[in-house]
Amino acid sequence: MPDEIIDRLSRFTPTAGGINRDALLFEAGRASVHPSRGWKVLATALVATQALSLALMLPHFAVDRPRGLPPTEFVAAPSTGHEPTATLASPDPRFWSAHLTLQQLDRVERSSDDTTFIDSVPRSGSISPRSTTLMN
Amino acid sequence: MSPEHLAQLIDGHAAALVLYARQWRRDPEDGVQEAFVKLIQQRQAPNDPVAWLYRVVRNGAIDAAKSASRRRRRESAVAKAEAWFVEPGVDGLDAATVVAALETIGADQREILVARHWGGLSFDQIATVVGCSASTAFRRYTASFEQLRKQLRESCPTKSSIG
Numbered sequence: 001m002p003d004e005i006i007d008r009l010s011r012f013t014p015t016a017g018g019i020n021r022d023a024l025l026f027e028a029g030r031a032s033v034h035p036s037r038g039w040k041v042l043a044t045a046l047v048a049t050q051a052l053s054l055a056l057m058l059p060h061f062a063v064d065r066p067r068g069l070p071p072t073e074f075v076a077a078p079s080t081g082h083e084p085t086a087t088l089a090s091p092d093p094r095f096w097s098a099h100l101t102l103q104q105l106d107r108v109e110r111s112s113d114d115t116t117f118i119d120s121v122p123r124s125g126s127i128s129p130r131s132t133t134l135m136n
Numbered sequence: 137m138s139p140e141h142l143a144q145l146i147d148g149h150a151a152a153l154v155l156y157a158r159q160w161r162r163d164p165e166d167g168v169q170e171a172f173v174k175l176i177q178q179r180q181a182p183n184d185p186v187a188w189l190y191r192v193v194r195n196g197a198i199d200a201a202k203s204a205s206r207r208r209r210r211e212s213a214v215a216k217a218e219a220w221f222v223e224p225g226v227d228g229l230d231a232a233t234v235v236a237a238l239e240t241i242g243a244d245q246r247e248i249l250v251a252r253h254w255g256g257l258s259f260d261q262i263a264t265v266v267g268c269s270a271s272t273a274f275r276r277y278t279a280s281f282e283q284l285r286k287q288l289r290e291s292c293p294t295k296s297s298i299g
Contacts, residue, residue: 005285006253008229013222014155014254018165021146027169028142028176 137181146172149186152255153193155220159247160197162218167196187261190251194265229288237287245280252277 150168157164171192175185182188220238221231238246244266251257251265262273 005288008226009234009253009284011223011226012231012234012254014151015219015222016151016165017154017158017218019146019150019154019168021143021150024146024150024169024172025139025143028173029139031173032176 157193157197160201187264190265245276248276249280
């Protein structure tokens with residue numbers, strides 16, 4: 001009776017064991033995604049260019065900093081044709097200080113002196129006859 | 137390959153694939169899961185996904201069996217036998233008896249029997265999976281089935297043979 005044996009064998013269902021359908025579908029879904037590596041390449045290129053720029057700029061800072069700033073070179077301004085003369089050049093500031101001191105001293109002396117050089121009221125007979133003659 | 141198609145393949149063939157992989161390895165689920173993941177990773181779906189899955193499971197199971205043979209021998213004494221079938225018995229035919237009868241058949245014949253009987257593969261598909269001609273696959277199947285039938289008759293006679 002071969003058909004009977006086949007029939008009975010066919011009714012045996014193989015076990016799926018530890019196969020989890022949902023977990024397998026999830027794993028398959030994850031595996032089906034082909035990640036784009038474009039952003040990784042772009043990020044790597046940016047990092048490389050930044051490092052290269054830093055490497056090129058670093059020697060300038062590293063050499064100049066210990067010795068301080070380079071001396072400033074004064075470059076004459078281009079001539080405009082209306083340059084001030086030498087007489088108008090500002091003298092030494094000490095000169096102006098001394099001048100101011102002298103002026104102040106002078107004011108102090110004048111204020112303390114009682115001498116009046118011009119009378120407020122003209123004196124009688126102060127005009128000499130010579131002067132009268134001259135007026136005539 | 138669409139998720140629906142993949143789900144159909146899992147529903148229809150995962151269990152048979154596990155039974156097929158069990159012919160070589162003690163952890164057949166891992167091989168079957170790897171095969172499905174490999175299938176979804178294919179840029180172009182194979183023409184015959186079922187035969188492709190059986191072939192991948194077969195190759196993976198054989199490789200795993202080779203690398204794990206030493207460990208398996210060491211663990212076989214304490215390993216708990218896993219059930220091959222859902223039903224413990226059908227009409228007086230014990231599942232353990234079927235498993236024992238299957239294990240008496242040579243591996244090259246047994247894999248064809250499992251692929252044909254429980255996997256539902258055609259002989260052309262089996263030929264593709266195993267790497268032989270369809271006629272050779274048919275001959276091996278016939279021989280293996282006769283041997284299984286003989287084993288089962290001896291261990292569990294049918295009702296008609298008893299009557």
